[in-house]
Amino acid sequence: MSARGVILVITEQREGKLNRVSYETITAAQKIGAETGWGVEAVAMGAEVSVAAGEIAAKKLEKVYQIQSPTLQQYTADGYVAALKPFLTEKLPSLVLFPHTYQVRDFAPKLALALDRPLISDAVGYKYESGKLIFTRQMFQGKFAADVSFTGEPPYFATVQAGSFRADQIENGSTPAPIETVNAVIESSSIRVRPHEMYKEAKQAVDLTQAEIIVSVGRGIKEQKNIEMAAKLAEVLGGELAASRPICDAGWLPIERQIGSSGQTVSPKLYLALGISGAIQHLVGMKGSRSIIAVNKDPEAPIFDIADVAVVGNLLEIVPALIEEVKKAKAEA
């Protein structure tokens, strides 16, 4: 271990761009460094990270390492641990700080274990009391703050929760920090996972709140296969398909198509309610529709209280006929 303590921040970059919590983590390191007198250094890692490293080097840091390897082109926990373990073993910093991201949650425990060192995750603050570094973690969904300290020998590991420190309080250096390139040697056989394309949260396929026409189905549709018929009607009308809770609960349609108190609230120009009895839980999600046409077998169904057009009958007969009529009308127009 170096004579003077060193804090090492492992930043996270994607395509040369650092995320905000990486800057926040540097702020945390600078603050801890000011109290402890420890030096502050940072790491950028990837296949080629000169842009990110240059960006970090503008901050008040004693040194920046760019750990590079073609194997780090894509993130893998194995790759990151293989790159960082020998590096940390050689440098032996006092404290290694990470931003608490999904990626860090994935590899930091493995790294700490590989070095047999303690890890305090998701810290929101710190204290330095009589030579002892203490981190604060939240418990019981933030109701309770626990002070946690390390046992054993450094390096110690800690991850910092997003938003706990302020990126705009980061100190810039008067001169750029020196950048040292570290070429990591990683056996490709040590990478046991093969990453696929980055997962992007599927954009909600449908935005019902924007739809002008909604064809909505309820339990009266009886069987899953009849959904297709309603979908056909929505299609010929140029509208969207939606449903009441039992349909989505049964998995016949995805939850984002659910209308009502536990789903979406909509106010289209036309709302066609097929086999929906009209429980208040559903009505609160669609009663603002401009025109409501309801089809139901039960003449006393509450949906008829708010419907502009009430059709008492079997939707399994009515809907196919309606599809034909709409098609005909469109052909004539």
Next chain:
Amino acid sequence: MQSFRKPLAGVDHPQMDADVVIVGGGPAGLACALRLSQLIDEHNARNPDSQLSKENISVLEKAREAGQHCLSGALLDPRSMRELLPGFEKEAPLDAEVEKEAVYFLTEKGKWKLPITPPPLRDHGNYVISINRFTKWLAKKVEDAGITIFNGFAGSELLLDGENVVGVRTDDKGVDKNNQPKSNFEPGYDVRSRITILAEGARGSLTKQLIDRFDLQAKRNPQTYGVGVKELWEVPEGRVAKGEVIYTLGWPLTRAEYGGSWIYGIDGRQISLGLVLGLDYKDPRTDPQHALQSFKKHPFTTKLLEGGKMVRYGAKSLPYGGWFAIPPLAGDGWMIIGDSAGFLNSQRLKGIHLAIKSGMLAAEAAYRALLARKFDAAQLNDYPKAVENSWIKKELWPVRNFHQGFEKGLLHGLFHAGLQQLTGGRGLYKKYPSHPDYEQMERIEKLSDEDASRAAIIGPARREGALTFDKITDVYYSGTKHEEDQPSHLIIHDTNICNERCVQEYGNPCQNFCPANVYEMVENSESPGAKQIHLNPSNCVHCKTCDIMDPYQIITWVPPEGGGGPNYDGM
């Protein structure tokens, strides 16, 4: 396919040490916390050199906010509150002092006023309160005293070490429908506590685990229950005076059911209206929510409600079993208080004051245990001894046989009640036995024609204008809400019994007794014509009736993800 909530395997639970953990932030649990805090403050003032800390005393509450799951009429007998916080009347949210009371016997269209109000139903000096607002106020007191309430955290499992209760595990958060952790998964905490105090209300789920584990009910009468269904109404001024209390017996219930209705005037405009039904009824078609709707259709009630609107709905079970059904109250590392223990006077239909008192006595025992640094049964038995010597026993002993006397119906019950009145509560037998409620239910084939008299309380209620509501509408007004993507917290241990046996034998009474439309029999998608059970756990209002009532005892109610449940604002 429905999957049921179960503990996840291979999960590390964060540990937390505590001196005292109280499960449940209702009147009993909060009174317990507040009393304990008072004792510690007094001790610390007297002993500057040996301070006791309150830091490791906490209350777990499954509701998002204190009081959200509390439901009662409610009338408060102020006796215990005066002991806990002398002069509490000046600051507590009390709606009205009871100034006028009457008891009516109803027939389908007529009413007959009892010439005198029977002494147990005399309420002068009691207060009409919203138990929701009252509990919120009490919770604030507890937090101001420096005791943490963990809202949104349910006690989901007891932690045991041999014969000792050593704490509570809280609910896992972020578990999906199929019992798989989601990205926001957070395992429950293991709160390792020297003393665990169960204050979960009627039919507490941890209390049930404890009673089963140590066979605590063995030498006691089985606990019996009622279910209360309530609606809060806003009506034109002058219908029911502020502080006016009306009890009714009779219609829509028949002589075969135990129960009655209440109407309380809150502030001249708001009225609390509800019906309690003993769960020892026989007809499996009985539906308490329907019974409440029928009660509103009686001309007497309709007149009071006309032109008004319902603002909130709720349901909750209550323990009727009385003194002989109270389980042992303390053991190695644990105590049970409030409704979880069964502290309710079934003759006066009041339990809040007893819950508070039991919480205070348990707090006193916990305090002595903390001083003695001993937490075993011998030490904590201070609490049941204190109950024996307190006015709780004096109040409950004379009515110890009251509810059991009604097991064979109203006429038998009145006979026994009269006899007990003359003999200081003894009646014909020293200890009237009782039976679990679900054993009283009769199979559908046994229903005779005379049961047509029960048309007003069986099967689903219908909505009629602004006066009566179907169940699903009432559920909406309970404000209940749960994370939808979680496993069912109503655990049916064998759904084949529902789909094959119960359908024949009892006609799936879950659909009727559940006041929140959780249970439904739907078309079986695989075999046309047949029905299968379907659950809507997100409708649940946490009343526990299903756990109590299902005739095969195959339903277990466990807490859903903390924070879910009804929103009893103002109830």
